[in-house]
Amino acid sequence: MAQSDVSQLAGRKVIVTGGAGFIGSHLCEALVKASAEVICLDDLSAGKRSNVAHLDGCPNFRLVEASVCDEGARMDTLFVGTDTVFHNAASKKNICLVDPHRDLEVNAGGALNLLKLAMKHGVRKFVQASTGSVYGEPQLFPTTETHPFDPVSYxxxxxxxxxxxxxxxxxxxxxxxxxxxxxHVYGPRQESNEFGGVVSIFLRRITEGQNPIVFGHGEQVRSFTWVGDLVDANLRAATNPQATGQAYNAASGIRVTINELARGMLDILDNEGRLRVEHGDPLIGDIMEFDVSNEKIREQLGVEFEGDFWGTLKTALGDVNGFLGAGAGAATMS
Incomplete structure (x- = not known):
């Protein structure tokens, strides 16, 4: 992003919901660097203090422990003078199978609550993090933003x-x-438990000396996107007037199967060849094919996505503990 664009946020109050999470923490980091007044809003149900601990000493950063579903005077006060909201808090895909009511409360009710607060307090810009899962099993390829909505998961x-x-x-x-x-975002601080992303889950298992488990046949295609590119997309969306009222696919366009991912990570990390790919039962609502068009976001906002997936991944995996996050504990091949 051109410096003149991101400089628009300097001195302005911004709220990042889910700011102590994987993507949110990287966004907070960039906004602090851009001299915005950053409120990191997170209930810490999934986010971690350790993800933003390096920002604690910054005078333009504050972590507020609260839920996007909270109402009342505290949230009202928090929104006073806010210029921009980056809404990244969410109940993740795997969690929805355990508690679909909570999933609805956070992902739909939380968004509605924040939008009402934004209107009440004259927020200039509201950037909503959504998901390719709104399309369901894609029928049109490459999948553009005009694809019909037919979600197959809570x-x-x-x-x-x-x-x-x-x-x-x-x-x-x-x-x-x-x-x-x-x-399918990947990068440092990605959650590696059962509710996390597949790259970090495979990384944790491999570094613990366990076989990576692929659910189903493994030929599911994913479009892995570097977390830094999403940060850039958020900043551009917040500062480019052309983004008003628009929806964008924020995806790299890279196509990698889960089998290819598992085998490739073993090649990078399991030098002695002790591990192998295991297969488990298919996941409910798992989408098989992704071929995502990012033409709109590239043309309108100028986002350029990392195209060297394996090179980027190999470099990032050179710091295993950094990738898994400061709170993940030491990871070594046993």
Missing amino acids: YGVSKLAGERYVDVFHKLYGLDTTILRYF
Whole structure:
């Protein structure tokens, strides 16, 4: 991003929901560097203090422990004077199978709550993090932003509901909004438990001397996107007038199967060849094919995505503990 664009946020109050999470912490980091006044809002149900501990000494950063579903005076006070909201908090896809009501409450109700606060306090810009899961099993390739919505998971349904609320607040009340649909993000601090991303889950298992487990046949195609590119997409969406009222696929366009990912990570990390790929039962609502068009976000916002997936991954995996996050504990091949 050109410095003149991100400098628009200097001195302005911004709220990053889910700011202590994987993607949110990287966004907070960039905003602090850009001299914005950053409120990191996170209930720490999934986010970690350790993800933003390096920002604690910055005078323009503050971590506030609260939920996006919270209402009342505290949230009202928090939103006073806010210029931009980056809404990254979410109930993740795997969690929705355990508690679909909580999934709806956070992903739909939380978005509605924040939008109401944004309107009440005259927020200039609202950037909504969504997901490619709103499309369901894609029928048109490459998949553009005009693809019909047909989610096949609770998560996809609740995130689509959040998108619809965003659209309503833009169309009815004139709130300046942008929706970014994320696809299979990878990078440092990604959660490595059962609710995390597949790259970090494989990394944790391999470094613990366990076989990576692929659910189903493993020929599911994913479009892995570097976390830094999503940070850039958020900053551009917040500062480019062309993004007003738009939705974008924020995806690299890279196509890698889960089998290829597992085998490639073993090649990088298991030098002695002790491990192998295992297969488990398929996941409910797992989408088989992704061929995502990022033409719109590249042309309108100028986002350039990392194209060297294996090179970037190999470099990032050189710091295993950094990739898994400061709170993950030491990881070594046993």
